Amino acid sequence: MSISKDVAKVQPSATLAMSSKTKAMIKKGVDVINLSIGEPDFTTPEQIKQAAIDAIKSGKASFYTPAGGLPELKQAVCDRIKLEDGVEYNPNQVIVTDGAKFSLFLIFQVILNEGEDVLLPEPFWVSYAEQVHLAGGNAIAVKTTGKDHKVTVADLDRSITPSTQALVINSPQNPSGLVYEADELEAIGNWAVKHDILIIADDIYSNLIFNGHKFTSIVTLGDEIKKHTLLVSGVSKTYSMTGWRIGYVLGDEKIIKIMNTVASHATGNPAAVSQYAAIEALTNDQSDAKKMRQAFEDRLNIFYPKIANLPGFDLPTKPQGAFYLFPNVKKAVSLCGFNNTEEFVNALLEEAHVAVVSGKAFSQPDNIRFSYANSKENLLEAYDRIVKFLNNHGVTVNE
Ligand SMILES: Cc1ncc(COP(=O)(O)O)c(C=O)c1O
Numbered sequence: 387m388s389i390s391k392d393v394a395k396v397q398p399s400a401t402l403a404m405s406s407k408t409k410a411m412i413k414k415g416v417d418v419i420n421l422s423i424g425e426p427d428f429t430t431p432e433q434i435k436q437a438a439i440d441a442i443k444s445g446k447a448s449f450y451t452p453a454g455g456l457p458e459l460k461q462a463v464c465d466r467i468k469l470e471d472g473v474e475y476n477p478n479q480v481i482v483t484d485g486a487k488f489s490l491f492l493i494f495q496v497i498l499n500e501g502e503d504v505l506l507p508e509p510f511w512v513s514y515a516e517q518v519h520l521a522g523g524n525a526i527a528v529k530t531t532g533k534d535h536k537v538t539v540a541d542l543d544r545s546i547t548p549s550t551q552a553l554v555i556n557s558p559q560n561p562s563g564l565v566y567e568a569d570e571l572e573a574i575g576n577w578a579v580k581h582d583i584l585i586i587a588d589d590i591y592s593n594l595i596f597n598g599h600k601f602t603s604i605v606t607l608g609d610e611i612k613k614h615t616l617l618v619s620g621v622s623k624t625y626s627m628t629g630w631r632i633g634y635v636l637g638d639e640k641i642i643k644i645m646n647t648v649a650s651h652a653t654g655n656p657a658a659v660s661q662y663a664a665i666e667a668l669t670n671d672q673s674d675a676k677k678m679r680q681a682f683e684d685r686l687n688i689f690y691p692k693i694a695n696l697p698g699f700d701l702p703t704k705p706q707g708a709f710y711l712f713p714n715v716k717k718a719v720s721l722c723g724f725n726n727t728e729e730f731v732n733a734l735l736e737e738a739h740v741a742v743v744s745g746k747a748f749s750q751p752d753n754i755r756f757s758y759a760n761s762k763e764n765l766l767e768a769y770d771r772i773v774k775f776l777n778n779h780g781v782t783v784n785e
Pocket residue numbers: 424484485486487488511556559560588590619620621622628632633
């Protein structure tokens with residue numbers, strides 16, 4: 387039996403791998419605090435669950451839907467983006483997919499020829515690079531030298547190649563939680579327009595913004611920038627709907643149409659019941675989403691100062707969005723006597739029973755990613771365990 391060369395090169399998702407290891411330990415009865423997973427810890431709000439139950443009971447969830455999603459859902463996506471970002475799209479410019487992850491997968495399948503390049507500012511989410519490889523492209527990691535390691539035009543100028551097709555901008559960012567300011571995005575957008583490069587704006591965390599910071603989508607910064615952008619988002623993070631698998635893309639009608647054709651041969655359509663649930667999420671009362679956002683903000687405000695204060699943990703800027711902290715722990719790793727971050731992360735899991743992800747998965751091997759999508763009690767307990775762990779390895783923490 388032989389396996390395709392391209393597929394054989396693909397790396398498993400490190401975040402999912404860490405999460406499975408953690409879940410296996412939990413199953414064995416070990417009391418692990420899991421800060422490795424990128425999903426809200428709340429269950430989906432009741433009214434959304436009820437809409438799904440109603441769709442099942444009425445029979446309307448029993449059937450195939452159009453490959454790119456129900457017309458009502460595409461309209462709901464346009465209406466929500468209009469309300470939140472103030473930009474107009476029509477339903478022909480929308481495709482609904484099985485999660486934003488599949489939106490991104492489809493985009494790379496549709497836009498890339500063999501050997502073409504996609505620019506990924508560091509740090510970047512695990513799946514972008516592997517999805518680019520699966521589409522036959524090259525993932526070009528862009529060293530970032532701007533404020534808080536955000537990407538600048540100079541960084542992009544240094545990284546562009548004759549085969550560059552696209553650039554991924556993710557704000558709020560996974561894994562750092564950093565949010566791009568409008569002027570930073572505008573400069574990037576104008577650069578992409580000038581070089582005729584497609585921007586893939588991964589706005590999946592757009593509603594998780596904290597402490598008075600403001601989210602700007604790059605599509606709001608001028609018509610030309612909007613035309614050059616595919617906006618990717620979904621319901622997973624805002625509405626605690628990771629298991630329902632609904633994401634979407636808004637942008638150029640021609641690209642959307644081809645994505646639709648590819649999706650029709652790949653998945654048929656996203657599960658009908660999930661689409662009805664997503665309509666409810668996007669169109670009706672947003673108070674549960676607001677409450678969950680507030681809970682993440684409270685947790686950030688508790689957890690950030692503690693983690694930033696740990697010896698050898700370098701995290702000078704408080705994240706403004708998503709639900710992650712991404713400190714550089716190079717010093718802590720060496721103070722504790724480990725050879726690398728992986729050893730540190732494994733020992734933290736095995737000795738302290740705290741699961742985090744090594745930054746290698748996000749192209750920054752000296753960092754670790756904490757997800758604070760967990761209860762305040764667990765976050766405080768995780769902190770106490772980390773303090774004890776550091777003490778056991780000869781590092782004193784001044785609290
Ligand atoms: C940056 C980023 N983009 C996209 C996704 C995909 O989200 P989903 O497939 O659940 O819609 C995730 C999920 O972790 C993410 O962190």
